[in-house]
Amino acid sequence: MREGPPDEALDRPTGGRAEGGRLRPGVFISGRRTTGVVSTDDAVRVLCVDDGPGVAGLVAARLSRADPEMETEAVTSASEGIARVAAGGIDSVVSGYDMPAIDGIAFLELLRATDPDLPFVLFSGRAEEGPVSDALSAGATDYLPRQSDPGQYDVLARRVRSAVERLRSSARPGSTGVSAAVLETAPDAVVVYDEETVYANRAAVTLFGGEGAEPDSPAVDDAVATLLDGIEPATDDGIAYVRRSMTDAGGRSFPATIITRTIDWDGRPASLTVIRDLSGRDRNESDGERYRIAFEESTDALVVVDGDTCLDANGSATQLFGLSRPELVGSDLTAFVPEDADVATPWREFATAREGMKSMEICRDGGGRRRVEASATSLPDSGNFVWVIRDVTDYVATEAELRHDWAALHDIYRIAADQEAGFEPKIEQLLKRTREYLGLPVGFLTCIDGEQQFVEIASGEEDVIGTGDTCPLSEAYCRKTIRYEEPLTVQDASVEGWEGDPAYERFGLGSYVGAKVIVDGKLHGTLCFAAHEPRDEAFSAAEETLVGLLARWVGYELDRNRVTEQLRQQNNRLDEFASLVSHDLRNPLTTAQGYVEFATEGDEADIDEALGVIDTALQRMERLIDDLLYLAREGIGIDSTEEVAIADVVRTAWSVTGAETEADLTVADDLGTIVADRDRLRQLIENLLRNAIEHGGPSVAVAVERTPGGFAISDDGPGVPVEERDNIFDRGYSTRDAGTGFGLTIVGRIAESHGWTVSVSGSESESGGARFEIDGARHVED
Numbered sequence: 001m002r003e004g005p006p007d008e009a010l011d012r013p014t015g016g017r018a019e020g021g022r023l024r025p026g027v028f029i030s031g032r033r034t035t036g037v038v039s040t041d042d043a044v045r046v047l048c049v050d051d052g053p054g055v056a057g058l059v060a061a062r063l064s065r066a067d068p069e070m071e072t073e074a075v076t077s078a079s080e081g082i083a084r085v086a087a088g089g090i091d092s093v094v095s096g097y098d099m100p101a102i103d104g105i106a107f108l109e110l111l112r113a114t115d116p117d118l119p120f121v122l123f124s125g126r127a128e129e130g131p132v133s134d135a136l137s138a139g140a141t142d143y144l145p146r147q148s149d150p151g152q153y154d155v156l157a158r159r160v161r162s163a164v165e166r167l168r169s170s171a172r173p174g175s176t177g178v179s180a181a182v183l184e185t186a187p188d189a190v191v192v193y194d195e196e197t198v199y200a201n202r203a204a205v206t207l208f209g210g211e212g213a214e215p216d217s218p219a220v221d222d223a224v225a226t227l228l229d230g231i232e233p234a235t236d237d238g239i240a241y242v243r244r245s246m247t248d249a250g251g252r253s254f255p256a257t258i259i260t261r262t263i264d265w266d267g268r269p270a271s272l273t274v275i276r277d278l279s280g281r282d283r284n285e286s287d288g289e290r291y292r293i294a295f296e297e298s299t300d301a302l303v304v305v306d307g308d309t310c311l312d313a314n315g316s317a318t319q320l321f322g323l324s325r326p327e328l329v330g331s332d333l334t335a336f337v338p339e340d341a342d343v344a345t346p347w348r349e350f351a352t353a354r355e356g357m358k359s360m361e362i363c364r365d366g367g368g369r370r371r372v373e374a375s376a377t378s379l380p381d382s383g384n385f386v387w388v389i390r391d392v393t394d395y396v397a398t399e400a401e402l403r404h405d406w407a408a409l410h411d412i413y414r415i416a417a418d419q420e421a422g423f424e425p426k427i428e429q430l431l432k433r434t435r436e437y438l439g440l441p442v443g444f445l446t447c448i449d450g451e452q453q454f455v456e457i458a459s460g461e462e463d464v465i466g467t468g469d470t471c472p473l474s475e476a477y478c479r480k481t482i483r484y485e486e487p488l489t490v491q492d493a494s495v496e497g498w499e500g501d502p503a504y505e506r507f508g509l510g511s512y513v514g515a516k517v518i519v520d521g522k523l524h525g526t527l528c529f530a531a532h533e534p535r536d537e538a539f540s541a542a543e544e545t546l547v548g549l550l551a552r553w554v555g556y557e558l559d560r561n562r563v564t565e566q567l568r569q570q571n572n573r574l575d576e577f578a579s580l581v582s583h584d585l586r587n588p589l590t591t592a593q594g595y596v597e598f599a600t601e602g603d604e605a606d607i608d609e610a611l612g613v614i615d616t617a618l619q620r621m622e623r624l625i626d627d628l629l630y631l632a633r634e635g636i637g638i639d640s641t642e643e644v645a646i647a648d649v650v651r652t653a654w655s656v657t658g659a660e661t662e663a664d665l666t667v668a669d670d671l672g673t674i675v676a677d678r679d680r681l682r683q684l685i686e687n688l689l690r691n692a693i694e695h696g697g698p699s700v701a702v703a704v705e706r707t708p709g710g711f712a713i714s715d716d717g718p719g720v721p722v723e724e725r726d727n728i729f730d731r732g733y734s735t736r737d738a739g740t741g742f743g744l745t746i747v748g749r750i751a752e753s754h755g756w757t758v759s760v761s762g763s764e765s766e767s768g769g770a771r772f773e774i775d776g777a778r779h780v781e782d
Helices: 057-065 077-087 104-112 129-137 153-168 174-184 201-211 218-229 284-297 315-322 342-354 393-416 423-438 502-507 543-583 586-599 604-634 646-657 678-696 742-755
Strands: 044-048 070-073 091-096 118-126 142-145 189-193 198-202 238-248 253-265 267-279 300-304 311-312 357-365 369-379 384-391 442-449 452-459 470-472 488-490 510-518 524-530 641-643 664-667 673-675 702-709 709-715 757-765 768-775
Touching: 044 057, 044 077, 044 153, 057 070, 057 077, 057 153, 057 702, 070 077, 070 104, 070 153, 077 091, 077 104, 077 238, 091 104, 091 153, 104 118, 104 129, 104 253, 104 267, 118 129, 118 153, 129 142, 129 284, 142 369, 153 267, 174 452, 189 201, 198 201, 201 267, 201 757, 300 315, 315 384, 315 664, 369 393, 393 423, 393 543, 423 442, 423 452, 423 524, 423 543, 452 524, 470 510, 510 646, 510 709, 586 604, 641 646, 641 678, 646 678, 646 702, 673 678, 678 702, 678 709, 678 742, 742 757
Parallel strands: 044 070, 044 091, 091 118, 118 142, 664 702
Antiparallel strands: 189 198, 189 267, 238 253, 253 267, 300 311, 300 384, 357 369, 369 384, 442 452, 442 524, 452 470, 488 510, 510 524, 641 673, 702 709, 709 768, 757 768
């Protein structure tokens, strides 16, 4: 039989059995771990084991409160713990020490045969050096003394999560070679056997063969065989536990507990047996060696100190302090305390008291600070202390980043959800809060119209980009932003190929993040944040996501405002309709009804007069209905535009309004082409021409000319009195009894829907007349 695998045997399993049931010298049986596989999702499932009344449940509840993503279960015995881990789905075990029959150390040894890597934290009220050393020797991941301070559970949760994440990142496959290597330093004798093979760790070889016995000694095999013959095998799903007197190789009798468990070893069912010597035999020499192994291989920094002087340090400590072991040993550890840090006093208090747990900063050799958590345990024989120091810098930084993100998201949600505030106040606050979150001096919302970019709202440093700024789209960063569905980010424009780009030459932005804004399925513009200086770090996924979500929110808000405005206008048109039906249509209708009665009671002359009045009333009603239907159906929205030759539209409109009159129309040769909705433009011009004929008479002279901002229509009629010019575009306003009062209202609305303005003044004709000018239309040829 071999005491344990050499290092090279861990990943090179071999097997075989000699005649007579004995292992051939130099042969070790390797297998694979089959239970307790650690999951790889973000949740951490922790099994809490303790027999104390309510202790396991309390530890489980406290851990879940300290880390909401930690799922905990509680059992009250090691036997239940073994069964639960074997069932699978457990990422870590937190166990007490003092438990009847199978204590925390024996529990750990039983686990390590099948789960050599499963994180195991001994969380006990006993702080003696013996249990701590035994736990580390048996393969415990960590040890934490249980105290009355609720804050200890935050530390416990961080240590458990850290151990699980280290295991997940290492992804080392379990094997019996790994299990045997862990069991090799266990303080108790451990035997694994089946019908063909026998394995014993170092403590078992010494127990059965005596000091200096060889692993393949026949005496060891005989003693093991005798032991096994007298023990009832464990059931497939349980643990057998007996207490009996035993005799070691030297003839010494001692009380012992013998615990067996059925496991899978190299693909075959076998029994694991742990023999615990209860006589308190001297294990100083083996304990020292096991302590040294645990000391060296601990992932936490372990430092032995006398006062403030370092006497020894493990490899993790040298990495933490940035010094080699010879440099660190003999140094005064208080020299690593930052002189300007507020934690200096707590650090020195901890160094003096050597108790409890502290969170503090240290300075590494060569610069840089690290945030650590430290605890200490005494070495009774020497009076020295072992400091256990865990580097939590990355965890603290991540925690701070998450708090930073949460605070920003909370503020942004509060602003966006404010139903009392209007869009502009909200977007100004959102731009300000988001640029503070991103660490960028300016944020802005743009509108893109064709090949032009216009800054609608800007927040921050005006010398970068300000409200009202405009530029060709070809010279804007946004020309690239609108190409992508996801936000565009630039950490350092000078090294990302922007030098020489028109946008970089014009604005000189060193860092930028922007996303396009879509309204009603169409591009509106962009939401962007920028700075002249490059950014120290790349934009995080959270930052990109936030900018993208804000751009979507802006699009939704603009679309909602658009729909709200449309509803408002529709309601206004309904009001106009109600007014027309109740008043404007009622007047000619009442007149017609009155003259019908007059005609029925009079002679033939009265009938002719009545028919004339009724015909006029009906014509007025027809005009009112036509105008109302236009307002109700068309509204003021513009669905599509095109390039329209003004002269063509004027001739078409004249054929409808002036063809059957003696009026004269003069059209300038260079009226030009504008971008407009053709049908709406025709309606506008028809109404202006009809207005000229109705007020100037059937022989009025009308002229259409080009202006810098569009065109003008003038006549030589009576004109519009100066005091009435501000009112003529109001609904229902007319200077003629037969007028509907809606013709010029429609003109004003069509102009407004195009983004134009319409004004009235006196014409240059000798008789005065009126001149209506459309301004704000863009001539294509200009």
